Amino acid sequence: MKRRTAIENWPIEAHGRPLRLDHLDAREDVLLDAHVRPNRSLGSPAFIALMVAIAVISFTAGLAFLLAGAWPVLGFFGLDVLIVWLAFRLNYRDGRRLERIHITPDAIHVMRRWPTGYETLYRLPSAWTRLVVDHEDDPDVQPRLTAMGKHVLVGSVLSPRERRELAGAIGEALAKARTSPVALAQETGGAA
Template structure:
C-alpha cells in the first residue's frame, strides 16, 4: 500500500473498449499517489525499536528514582505513533487521470474519501508543465477558461514522465484516422 514511489499506471497502447462496445475507448489511465518511503513492515520495526529504546531509558530513570520521567518516554512513543498514523491517513489521497475518446477526466480524492472531478474536452486541452526554480512544480491542464493542476507531489522527473505520456496519448487521439 505504501510503496517507495507514487503509483503510476499508463495505458498508451491501442485503445480498449468494454465488451458491449458502447463505452468510449480508454487511451490513458494514471493513478498518482503521494510518496511514502516507509511501508507497514518498516513502520512496525521502527515503532518496536523506538518503544524498546524508550522503555530502556525510562526504566533507567525509574531505577534511579526519577519515576515520573518513565511516563514521558511512553508519551513520546505515543506521539510518534500518532504522527505516523496521520501521515499514513494522508496517503489515502490520490489523483486519477483518464483519457477517453470524448473526455479527459481528472478525479482528485482527499484523505477523507471526498472527491472532486473535472472533465475536459481532449481536442481543446492544453498541457503546461510549470517547473519553477523554487517550490513545487505542477502540470496544469487548461481548456475553455478552466484549469486544474495535477501531480504537485510528484518529483520533477515523474512530472515530466507524466506530461510526456499524457501528451503522447493526446496526440494519438487527435491524429486523424488513416
C-alpha cells in the same frame, strides 16, 4: 524574480462520497488511465519494526530515569512513542489519496479521492485542453491541464521526476486524442 504559480480554478463537475465512475472503464478508446498516489517509503513490516525499536529504547531510557529517581520522565518517554505512532498513522492515512487521470478522444476526466473517501471529478474537453508544465527545469515542476483560461493541477503528490514523466504521458495522450477520429455532432436541420 518572483514566480507566479497557477491556481486551480476549473469548476468541479461532480463531488460526493464516493462517485460512481465505473463507466470510465467501459470505454474502448482509452488513451491514458493513470492512477497517481503519494509515495510512502516505509512499508508495514518496517513500520512495526521501527515502532518496536522506538518503544524499547524509550522504555529502557525511561527505566534508567525511574531508577535514578526521576519517575515523571518515564511518562514523557511513553508520550514520545505515542506521538511518533500518531504521526505515522496520519501519514499513512494521507497516503490513501488517489488522483486518476483518464483521457479519451472526447474528454479528460480528473478524479480525486481524498483520505476520507470524498471524491471530486473534473471533466475537460480533449479538443480544447492543452498541457502546460510550469518550471519544467526546476525542482518545483508542476504540470497542469488548461482550457478556456481555467486550470487543473495534476500529479502534485509526485516527485519532480515523476511529475515530468506524467507530463510526458499526458502530452502523448493529448496528441493522440487530437489525431483520432471523433464522431461529429449532427447539424441542425435534420438528417442529410
